[in-house]
Amino acid sequence: MTHKAGFVNILGKPNVGKSTIMNALVGENLSIITHKAQTTRHRIQGIVNHEDYQIVFSDTPGILKAAYKLHNKMMQFVETAFTDADILIVVFEANEKLRDEELLQKIKSVECPVFILINKIDISTQEKLEEEVAFYKEQLNPDEIIPLSAKEKFNTDTVLRKIIEYLPESPPYFPKDALTDKSQRFFVSEIIREKILLYYSKEIPYSVEVIIDTYTEEETIDKIRAVIYVTRESQKGIIIGHKGEALKRVGTSARIDMEKFLGKKVFLELFVKVHENWRDDEQQLKRFGYTE
Numbered sequence: 001m002t003h004k005a006g007f008v009n010i011l012g013k014p015n016v017g018k019s020t021i022m023n024a025l026v027g028e029n030l031s032i033i034t035h036k037a038q039t040t041r042h043r044i045q046g047i048v049n050h051e052d053y054q055i056v057f058s059d060t061p062g063i064l065k066a067a068y069k070l071h072n073k074m075m076q077f078v079e080t081a082f083t084d085a086d087i088l089i090v091v092f093e094a095n096e097k098l099r100d101e102e103l104l105q106k107i108k109s110v111e112c113p114v115f116i117l118i119n120k121i122d123i124s125t126q127e128k129l130e131e132e133v134a135f136y137k138e139q140l141n142p143d144e145i146i147p148l149s150a151k152e153k154f155n156t157d158t159v160l161r162k163i164i165e166y167l168p169e170s171p172p173y174f175p176k177d178a179l180t181d182k183s184q185r186f187f188v189s190e191i192i193r194e195k196i197l198l199y200y201s202k203e204i205p206y207s208v209e210v211i212i213d214t215y216t217e218e219e220t221i222d223k224i225r226a227v228i229y230v231t232r233e234s235q236k237g238i239i240i241g242h243k244g245e246a247l248k249r250v251g252t253s254a255r256i257d258m259e260k261f262l263g264k265k266v267f268l269e270l271f272v273k274v275h276e277n278w279r280d281d282e283q284q285l286k287r288f289g290y291t292e
């Protein structure tokens, strides 16, 4: 049998379940998932390897209007994802009648096969679902329309089967034991950011960036020093909390998840620093890894 391989890019509005879908298809928690919009800031590749095929998924930030330079960088990842796919997956929510003319036009202009995924059917009705399927069929006439629930892993196997069907013949792009393009450092910093998204409210999660200062691998333990950057002194106080309790909670739960992810003991130290406008500072964004 000939070998198949290709790039499958997952796009859509914030919170529709893009990261949940990629994690379900890859079978690993590569992308952090929370109920908050803008959880995913980078383009994250997840690779599925099989003797006969290799699928390189890209999870992307949700499509939004930019308010900071940070958002511009995020939307550049999205723009590229529209153009460099072998198969484009656009995700919508079954119970949310979203009619975004600009997005529809963009999807129409794509030349590769397009799959429309209607997600979260577990919290929708048959009637709404049928309405959405009819709408996208009529508007976009995509190659495939697949309703699913990524959370309950319902119909995710169909998505995978269809992808393999459409995948072009090609040798693999990455070694067959590769799971992602991102480093251990990246995933470790994302685990900390996920806890901050979960434990703090209002503008805090959106003001935070996490940088791994040092990462020392020893035989039985990984020693990690991370810096949490915020934009204001007052946010620093909130992150740390009374007697350091809030930060301690972040550290403990992040460490537990890191140990699961790495399969190894972790010693984690967290520091909080203020960098006033990192979201609009070109140099700082570069240092934080927002480049293609």
Ligand code: GDP
Binding pocket: 012, 013, 014, 015, 016, 017, 018, 019, 020, 021, 032, 033, 034, 035, 036, 037, 038, 039, 040, 062, 119, 120, 121, 122, 123, 148, 149, 150, 151, 152
């Ligand atoms: P993204 O912003 O598009 O990457 O969305 P996420 O994958 O981060 O998911 C956003 C929220 O939707 C999270 O709270 C998920 O648990 C939830 N979610 C994702 N898929 C489903 C689904 O199939 N059903 C339901 N009910 N919730 C889902």
Ligand code: MG
Binding pocket: 018, 019, 020, 031, 032, 039, 040, 060, 061, 062
């Ligand atoms: Mg996401």
